[in-house]
Amino acid sequence: MFQPVRGRPDLPTTEAEIAALWKSAGIYQKSLDNRRGAKRFVFFEGPPTANGMPHPGHCLTRAIKDLYPRYRTMRGEFCERKAGWDTHGLPVEVEVCKSLGIHSKAEIEEYGIEPFIHRCQESVWRYMKEWETLTERIGFWIDLSEAYVTYHQSYVESVWWALAELFNRGLLYQGHKIVWWWPQGGTALSSGEVGQGYRQVADPSVYVAFPLLDASGSPTNRNLIAWTTTPWTLPSNQFAAIKADLTYVAVRFQDDPEREYILAEPLATSLADKKKTTLEVLESFPGSDLVGACYLPPFDCFRPAGQPELTTLKSGDDEPVGWRVIEADFVTTDSGTGIVHIAPAFGEVDYGVLLAERKRFENKVPPLLNCVAPDGTFTKEFPTMAGRFVKDCDRDLTRDLRSRELLVHQEQYLHDYPFCWRADNDPLIQYPRASWFIRTSQFRDAMLANNEQINWMPEHIKEGRFGNFLANNVDWALSRERYWGTPLPIWICEKTGKAEAVPAYEALLSKPGVTGTEVFEKAKTDNPELSDDLRVHKPYIDAITYDSPFQDGARMYRVPEVIDCWFDSGAMPFAQWGWPHTGSDEFQSQWPADFISEAIDQTRGWFYSQLAISTLLFGPESSTEVKPPATMPPDDYPHPFRNCIVLGHMLGEDGSKMSKSKRNYKEPTEILDRYGADALRWYFFAGQPPWNSIRYSERAIRESVPEFLLRLWNVYSFFVIYANIDGFNPATHMETPGQLDHKNLGTADGFRPASERSELDRWMLAELHATTNTMVEALDAYDHYVAARSLSDLVDAVSNWFVRRSRDRFWASGRADTSADGNAEKCDAYWTLYEVLTTTARLAAPFVPFVSEAFWQNLAVGPFGSRVSESIHLTDYPTADAELINPDLARQMALIREVASLGRAARAQAKLKVRQPLSKVEVILAESHKNDADWLVSHADLVCNELNVKAFEICAEPERYITRTILPDLKKLGPRLGKKLPQVRNALQQADATTLLTAFRDHGVATVSLSDGTDVSIGEEDCIIRTTARDGWAAAEGTRGVVVISSELTPELLAEGQVREVIHAVQSQRKTLDLEFTDRIKLGFTTESEELRKALQAHTESLASETLAVSIEFELLQNAELEKLDVDGHALTMSLKRASPPEAS
Secondary structure (H helix, E strand, C coil): CCCCCCCCCCHHHHHHHHHHHHHHHCHHHHHHHHHCCCCECCECCCCCCCCCCCCHHHHHHHHHHHHHHHHHHHCCCECCCEEEECCCCHHHHHHHHHHHCCCCHHHHHHHCHHHHHHHHHHHCCCCHHHHHHHHHHCCCCCEEEEEEECCCHHHHHHHHHHHHHHHHCCCEEEEEEEEEEECCCCEEECHHHHHCCEEEEEEEEEEEEEEEECCCCCEEEEEEEEEECCHHHHHHCCEEEECCCCEEEEEEECCEEEEEEEEEHHHHHHHHHHHCCCEEEEEEEEHHHHCCCEECCCCCCCCCCCCCCEEEECCCCEEECCCEEEECCCCCCCCCCCCEEECHHHCHHHHHHHHHHHCCECCCCCCCCCCECCCCEECCCCHHHECCEHHHCHHHHHHHHHHCCCEEEEEEEEEEEEEECCEEEEECEEEEEEEEEECHHHHHHHHHHHHHCCEEECCHHHHCHHHHHHHCCCCEECEECCCCCCECCEEEECCCCCEEECCCHHHHHCCCCCECHHHHHHHHHHCCCCCHHHHHCCCCHHHCEEECCCCCCCEEEECCCEECHHHHHHCHHHHCCCCCCCCHHHHHHCCCECEEEEEHHHHCCHHHHHHHHHHHHHCCCCCCCCCCCCCCCCCCCCCCECEEEEECCEECCCCCECCCCCCCCCCHHHHHHHHCHHHHHHHHHHHCCCCCCEECCHHHHHHHHHHHHHHHHHHHHHHHHHHHHHCCCCCCCCCCCCCCCHHHHCCCCCCCCHHHCCHHHHHHHHHHHHHHHHHHHHHHCCCHHHHHHHHHHHHHHHHHHHHHHHHHHHHCCCECCCCCCECHHHHHHHHHHHHHHHHHHHHHCCCCHHHHHHHHHHHHHHHHHHHCCCCHHHCCCCCCCHHHCCHHHHHHHHHHHHHHHHHHHHHHHCCCCCCCCEEEEEEEECHHHHHHHHHHHHCHHHHHHHHCEEEEEECCCHHHCEEEEEEECHHHHHHHHHHHHHHHHHHHHHCCHHHHHHHHHHHCEEEEECCCCCEEEEEHHHEEEEEEECCCEEEEECCCEEEEEECCCCHHHHHHHHHHHHHHHHHHHHHHCCCCCCCCEEEEEECCCHHHHHHHHHCHHHHHHHHCEEEEECCCCCCCEEEEEEECCEEEEEEEEECCCCCCC
16 A cells, blocks of 8 residues: 555655655665666766855756756766865955955955965855755755865866966966956956956046147147046056048037047047037048147156157157057947047057057167056056045046046946956956966867867857857966965076976975975974865965076076966866876766756856866867877867756846845745755746746745646645555556566556557557657757656646546546456556656656655555665656557547637636536637547547536537637738738728638738738738637637637526535535545535525435435534535535444444
8 A cells, every 4th residue: 555645745844754765775876886887977067166155046056967967877877976166266265355354465465375275275165064955955966075176185286287288388378468457356367257247337438638749749729539438547548549541530619619629520420419519520631641640648647748759660760659649450430539549558459559569669669658556546657646446536537637628528338347256346457467378369269169069058159158258269367366276386497587387296396405395394283183285275385496497506486376266167077086196097987078057157167167178188289198088079079078058047036136135035945945845946947948047936936836746746646545545556466567667567467458448548648658758858958948848748637637537437436456346447547547657757756856756655665665666766767668659649639638728718708617517519620630520529528528518519610609800910010011001900800801811721821902902911920810709609719729618508507507516615625624535424405595405406416426425405414514605696504524434234
């Protein structure tokens, strides 16, 4: 027998019980042991940072990452799941700074680098318990005990090896470039990090006058107009750029008649409009005429007073080194003035201008002018604002320009600007800095070729967001002037400046004359609890020096930088094993990954760092001596991952970005405690494709439970209740249950072949096995959304059709077996539903692992014990039996189900209660289903029973019951037809709807003659087609046809409807009294309504049969429960009590 089941599940409690079962029985480990030696399915875990609390987005990623390894394991593959923790970088440093109440680098160094590093290492594990709890609660099977940790020495040394390889191949270099700089943190950021911090801001947009100089160096009355959205860069201006072949004009504005201004001709009028004035064009000329002209910069920080100083060019001519007009191809007329302010210190393109200009000069070259310090404040070169953060000075700079009559116009400019991805309020600036770079741009084509072979979901990521990022690739800004990170393993000779890379700690210790290891040894002696892994971190690694191989007597010192933490995470495919120093077998067998998944922001993070590192180290163009595994895929690519599901953004309850300050989302633990992990998982899987933005809404999660989990549970509960009542035991006479597949079940006593069962059973099995096919095909293609919707449709079919249509069989007399007093039809119903439930549980196991396990424990382990797998997650994923799939029967049953659904919709439209019998239903079949008319007629009784009607017919004359109205769809036809739209509307109103619909069906379009004598072709998609029932009927239309029902009610029909309302009330009262399904009852009624009394007396037989009443009296019963009812306006008092059980003979 089966264990009794709660009517309404307590999913969180059930999940806790199942989790305890898995842990005590070691089910996860057994699932691995069962598949050891089989084909591998390789999964990489994108490492989260454990020093922050897990949020709803982590629930989504962990659910997706669990689904596919579970599925592939059930499909017979071996999938080890190694966890990982991303422990370095800004995320950790920022959290530690918050806890210490500090922010800047100066404050960190004042606190002490050594204690700061210790705090960082401790902070990494701050929320470890919460992460472990969430991982277990969400059902994510992964090995946390052997997780890779990016600060561990083995991991760091693996990263060192990769960097040493790149350095030795000339791909890791130090260069002076303009980088995106975090002033408050004092470090450069990579393009991937920058890409994660953009947000929309309003910056000042200023049009500034640059007065042109005459031959003596004095300002003239004519000015260039330059445009910028970064006023703080103006003090470091060096050039003004124009386009040589663009036409420029000298103008005079009406509101400023004393001065003349120069700007590009196409932009002159728009600037005048912005100034709300008019202009007079004085002359026009090509931009080439302006080249070489000198001007007065808006601020005199660097320019000496007087005439411009001339310097010799390589050509022999003389030119000023700065503050003159140069030509540039990047100047456009998309915005601004066609004259670009050039400040080389604060823009990569501007810096390129400076480098090009330097090549023109013989000896004295243009310097790089920069009056901004690394902390983002103005230096003493700009004394009026020295010490202030540059972005805070824009307003004062603008006031100063206005006071000197250099501000031509000012407005606000809304645009996207980057902020630090880990310090939301800190804007980045472009800044000149000596940094270490990786020559990724040299491998742009190789990375694109690698990307081309990856199976991205959604597909547009390949050519879109990710492909575009690769196509615009710039060298990776690797170094960080920070503290907690993998130290850059470059040591430099103090005298020659020559450098070498060290690939491992042992290699460092083997260097001649090595000293400094005692610094860590002393720290370890002082604090025995200090992690040994810190020996390869700052400040201890910085203390190690050795004899220079480049010059006798010199020492080698490590460069001070650490590296971008994204390089750490991108190296995980090999670094998680410590490869190549250790872990050769593990890397050999688990590279590349078959599957990874993270959110869309990782296109510039983990997805990119993995692909870039793998392409540079292991691609066809690589000369790396240590080769990757022999499991390299054909044609070399893709690696290090083959398939990637890119998850959409997680939004709050209000549809905006999740925010703790807005409190627009519930914490994961609250949702899990209230609804359970399976409810949350199913909402993620079935609610929308995973790459769409997901609104994390408690209401939506709650509402998704009845649609699948509760519906499935109700079917399960129904089965267990009646199987126990009838003594149905699937284990009887079945020696080898196997996986409880159809063929296994076929060996049981009483299990008849599908061909000998009813049409309903055959249809249900056909739907089950067709769904199995669909799900396997979808999951093999990494489309769990399609698989989930298919599974949901199956559960709907089981609940709302099979079980409902089979209730009479379950309630019928006789045993559910093949004994002499057995009922074969009842037995068939049990076997069909049992197979559906056990197979559905296995289909659902990767999606909702807890509920599925609960089903298996009760339906399989309960009756069969050790003869079946002890866990559903140790079974194989179902495969379809092609012989049981019946497309024709599926189509026909879908038709009859739609007829029933449309009939109920017509009832609702006419406000006719479901329990009110009606006289007739007519079905008007669509052309595509007219061949099914005979089959539908043969099932007339079924349709009548479903719709609670007396008669059924196929209608050949639809005009008797419905009228069609065809209207133009204004949104579609309006833009195309314009003024002719009223004529089309009139023509459609006058046309015969049947003729138009026939034309749509036969030709795809219909031709409509208009009142002006012209003809117009329109399609069905251009129209709105309305179906209206004639008087006395109600209608509803679907894809397969129209259903019309009679809405006229006779006294006899009304009486029967009243009785059915009473039957429903009796059944509700039985539940309230907690009566067993088999308990017999006694009923008594009193009413002042003669009409209602006669109705009940006329139908006492059906009333007694449907409520299990042994007697019905028209007076109140003694010692009975009383209930007052309103039956269609008639007052009724009902008394009900359990009948005494028959005495044993």
